[in-house]
Amino acid sequence: MGEFASLIHNENIKIFRRLRTWIMLVLLALMSALFPALIHFTTNGSNVVGLWDSFRTTVTIAFFLNTIFTALVAADSVAGEFTWGTIKLLLIRPWSRSKILLSKYISLVIFSLVSTGVLILFGYGSAFIFSSGAAGISGDMVMGWGQGEYVFMLILCSYIELFLTAAIAFMISSVFRSSGLAIVLSLSIMFTKDIFIAIFNPDRYEWANYLIFAHMNLSNYVVSDTGPGGATLGFAIAVLAVYYVVFMAVSWIVFRKRDVAA
Amino acid sequence: MPNTAEVVKPVASLMGVTKRIGSKTLISDLTLDIPPGQIFGFLGPNGAGKTTTIRMMVGLISISRGDILICGRSIKDHFEEAIANVGAIVENPEMYKFLTGYQNLRQYARMVPGVTKERINEVVELVGLSQRINDRVKTYSLGMRQRLGVAQALLHRPKLLILDEPTNGLDPQGIRELRDYLRKLCQTEGTTVFVSSHLLSEMELMCDSVAIIQNGRLIDVKQLKTVGDAAVPVSQTFFEVDNPEAALAQIGQGVIMEGGLAVDAVREEIAELNAKLVAAGIKVYSIKAMSRSLEDQFLEITGGEGIG
Numbered sequence: 001m002g003e004f005a006s007l008i009h010n011e012n013i014k015i016f017r018r019l020r021t022w023i024m025l026v027l028l029a030l031m032s033a034l035f036p037a038l039i040h041f042t043t044n045g046s047n048v049v050g051l052w053d054s055f056r057t058t059v060t061i062a063f064f065l066n067t068i069f070t071a072l073v074a075a076d077s078v079a080g081e082f083t084w085g086t087i088k089l090l091l092i093r094p095w096s097r098s099k100i101l102l103s104k105y106i107s108l109v110i111f112s113l114v115s116t117g118v119l120i121l122f123g124y125g126s127a128f129i130f131s132s133g134a135a136g137i138s139g140d141m142v143m144g145w146g147q148g149e150y151v152f153m154l155i156l157c158s159y160i161e162l163f164l165t166a167a168i169a170f171m172i173s174s175v176f177r178s179s180g181l182a183i184v185l186s187l188s189i190m191f192t193k194d195i196f197i198a199i200f201n202p203d204r205y206e207w208a209n210y211l212i213f214a215h216m217n218l219s220n221y222v223v224s225d226t227g228p229g230g231a232t233l234g235f236a237i238a239v240l241a242v243y244y245v246v247f248m249a250v251s252w253i254v255f256r257k258r259d260v261a262a
Numbered sequence: 263m264p265n266t267a268e269v270v271k272p273v274a275s276l277m278g279v280t281k282r283i284g285s286k287t288l289i290s291d292l293t294l295d296i297p298p299g300q301i302f303g304f305l306g307p308n309g310a311g312k313t314t315t316i317r318m319m320v321g322l323i324s325i326s327r328g329d330i331l332i333c334g335r336s337i338k339d340h341f342e343e344a345i346a347n348v349g350a351i352v353e354n355p356e357m358y359k360f361l362t363g364y365q366n367l368r369q370y371a372r373m374v375p376g377v378t379k380e381r382i383n384e385v386v387e388l389v390g391l392s393q394r395i396n397d398r399v400k401t402y403s404l405g406m407r408q409r410l411g412v413a414q415a416l417l418h419r420p421k422l423l424i425l426d427e428p429t430n431g432l433d434p435q436g437i438r439e440l441r442d443y444l445r446k447l448c449q450t451e452g453t454t455v456f457v458s459s460h461l462l463s464e465m466e467l468m469c470d471s472v473a474i475i476q477n478g479r480l481i482d483v484k485q486l487k488t489v490g491d492a493a494v495p496v497s498q499t500f501f502e503v504d505n506p507e508a509a510l511a512q513i514g515q516g517v518i519m520e521g522g523l524a525v526d527a528v529r530e531e532i533a534e535l536n537a538k539l540v541a542a543g544i545k546v547y548s549i550k551a552m553s554r555s556l557e558d559q560f561l562e563i564t565g566g567e568g569i570g
Contacts, residue, residue, distance in 0.1 A: 017365070095342065096341065
């Protein structure tokens with residue numbers, strides 16, 4: 001019944017043939033390139049910012065944009081087909097709904113990797129040009145990590161956060177078939193999770209340890225053995241994994257069963 | 263059910279199909295065999311359940327009770343094998359607007375094995391879109407999207423072509439062309455065409471048989487040619503005369519209509535009535551047979567009810 005790879009190819013075309021996607025990638029590239037320059041020109045001579053510090057700051061800021069854009073793509077992945085009405089033509093091919101949804105999810109992950117790649121490439125390139133020397137004010141080592149290693153651990157943590165936000169957007173897109181709702185809900189989780197942790201502090205409430213909010217940002221564990229509420233890295237990863245499996249299961253079950261009467 | 267259904271294996275069989283949403287029954291116990299090599303019409307007023315039935319046939323919505331077989335395969339249990347025999351348009355043909363017509367077709371071509379570039383070009387030629395196929399779909403008119411919709415349904419040479427209101431948005435020229443190439447497909451490739459419509463006159467011209475559905479129930483299955491024949495023996499005949507009142511007085515039956523008289527008569531009587539009128543000095547300008555159209559029969563069968 002044909003090649004599964006061609007399904008992924010189809011989904012990639014739907015993402016990368018849209019002008020919107022290219023606008024997002026260009027914006028992301030511009031922003032990643034701009035921040036090291038801004039940092040360079042706004043600091044005076046006595047306070048030199050090194051390559052890795054400049055890059056780290058850029059990554060932290062640019063990942064917000066990266067997460068928003070990936071959530072946008074995730075939100076449109078299923079809901080877009082319903083809005084356009086093309087879902088009716090897509091689902092009457094000799095492919096099971098599960099495989100069609102899987103191809104959509106894989107193409108979403110590919111997009112997130114491409115956009116993260118753009119961010120790293122332009123951010124590092126610009127930081128390399130607009131910085132003076134490898135060492136900056138923070139010295140050579142951060143908590144036992146080399147400077148470069150430390151930044152790439154932060155990128156990994158940020159990517160995990162993005163990955164989960166995209167999974168939430170994808171699930172809502174599949175369940176409610178509304179891209180607006182998917183964007184709003186997934187991003188509000190991203191932006192309000194710190195407030196949530198402040199209110200339902202895992203140090204005070206035992207059950208708050210099992211909320212996804214407390215663990216989405218794993219970057220604490222790069223510099224410390226314990227996170228919020230004294231949780232270990234293993235525990236945090238286990239909680240995230242359970243949430244991720246639930247998100248995926250809900251997406252698949254609903255997409256397989258639901259009547260398509262748009 | 264016609265006897266032919268037992269001899270020739272139907273391309274699609276709906277077996278006691280029921281669709282319930284909540285407490286509302288949209289389709290109730292629909293049983294229908296679609297014989298191969300025909301253009302089979304699916305006729306019903308708005309809201310009768312045509313699109314709901316088609317959605318079940320292509321697996322877009324679940325079947326509450328009963329089953330649908332396509333080429334002997336259940337759409338419920340063997341979806342992928344059953345749907346491989348089907349090409350369809352469900353409601354309006356929606357396409358990816360940011361892609362060109364050709365890129366849209368490539369999308370669907372990639373999802374089935376063995377659709378070559380030559381085949382895509384052939385289908386584009388058939389539906390008459392060659393001139394505009396490399397334009398983005400957002401620049402297409404409804405009629406052009408309808409043509410592109412037919413093209414995507416034909417790509418993989420399906421045994422069963424399901425078209426939901428395909429004449430929607432087509433100009434008379436387009437409707438004529440559609441009719442001609444459906445006929446051609448049916449004759450040359452042996453494709454069975456299942457076409458839904460509420461336009462009765464369309465169905466009369468296009469289909470070999472029609473199933474009539476109302477309020478989710480199958481009301482009748484008719485072979486269209488015999489429908490036409492049955493109407494011949496007692497036909498209403500219209501006499502265009504200069505004085506309808508006098509003509510009515512002479513004949514003694516009939517209904518006065520604008521510019522003439524409508525009379526129920528068999529073939530032989532018509533000549534006699536004409537002689538009678540002429541003898542009485544009434545000028546007869548023309549005589550026309552008013553055969554009952556499918557529309558009249560359809561309204562009679564469905565009782566001309568509103569959406570129920």
